[in-house]
Amino acid sequence: MxxxxxxxxxxxxxxxxxxxxxxxxxxxxxxxxxxxxxxxxSSSILPAFPGEKVKVNNSIMPEVDVTYMATDHVGFELIAAxxxxxxxxxxxxxxxxxxxxxxxxxxPTLTAQxxxxxxxxxxxxxxxxxxxxxxxxxxxxxxxRGAVGQTDVHMSDSFGWAAQAGIxxxxxxxxxxxxxxxxxxIDTKTRLTTANAGVQRVKVHLDPxxxxxxxxxxx
Numbered sequence: 001m002x003x004x005x006x007x008x009x010x011x012x013x014x015x016x017x018x019x020x021x022x023x024x025x026x027x028x029x030x031x032x033x034x035x036x037x038x039x040x041x042s043s044s045i046l047p048a049f050p051g052e053k054v055k056v057n058n059s060i061m062p063e064v065d066v067t068y069m070a071t072d073h074v075g076f077e078l079i080a081a082x083x084x085x086x087x088x089x090x091x092x093x094x095x096x097x098x099x100x101x102x103x104x105x106x107x108p109t110l111t112a113q114x115x116x117x118x119x120x121x122x123x124x125x126x127x128x129x130x131x132x133x134x135x136x137x138x139x140x141x142x143x144x145r146g147a148v149g150q151t152d153v154h155m156s157d158s159f160g161w162a163a164q165a166g167i168x169x170x171x172x173x174x175x176x177x178x179x180x181x182x183x184x185x186i187d188t189k190t191r192l193t194t195a196n197a198g199v200q201r202v203k204v205h206l207d208p209x210x211x212x213x214x215x216x217x218x219x
Contacts, residue, residue: 026068026069027219029064029218032212033213034060034081035212036209038058054089063212075125077129082105083104084102084103086101097144100143101140101153103155104137105186106133106135109130109184111129125165131160135156140153150194150195151192153191155190155191163182165181168216178216181210182212183207185207
């Protein structure tokens, strides 16, 4: 009897100490700090500024994502985050102006993930999916308005693909640490409607790398 009690107690302790691995039907919630680093390529600002292109700055913001585990190995992740970016001239007249415009970016991204070792304490995964990016609250800079008069800015929304890789590390029974990197295909057409220089257009391929680090839990 004593031996059976010891065995049962040992099994119970082992069950309590074992990490709470995500399994089929579980929901994983992560909170990350992300760095969005655009790999921008742009066309010229036409027709008034041929040969002059734009650059886009990095942005750091919080992000929340939710993953539903369809099987022990396959999950579907949806991220929710918004970041603010500035577009600046690189050379010539627009280069001397510096910041040309700013915009907020909302890029909901859905990826299908494969988790290689769902029962391990260190769990790598890869994923691929789709992205729809919304640009909002676009605004011309004071420098641009001073140079070409009142300016309205419009940036078209974007639909593209996404890829990711990441690792979860157990910290406690319920909490784990996460590092993640994504590549997101984002293209936009920007229209500047100015008082003195007419309508200017520029195509921008943002294609950012998104680096994230944070914590998560499973339900």
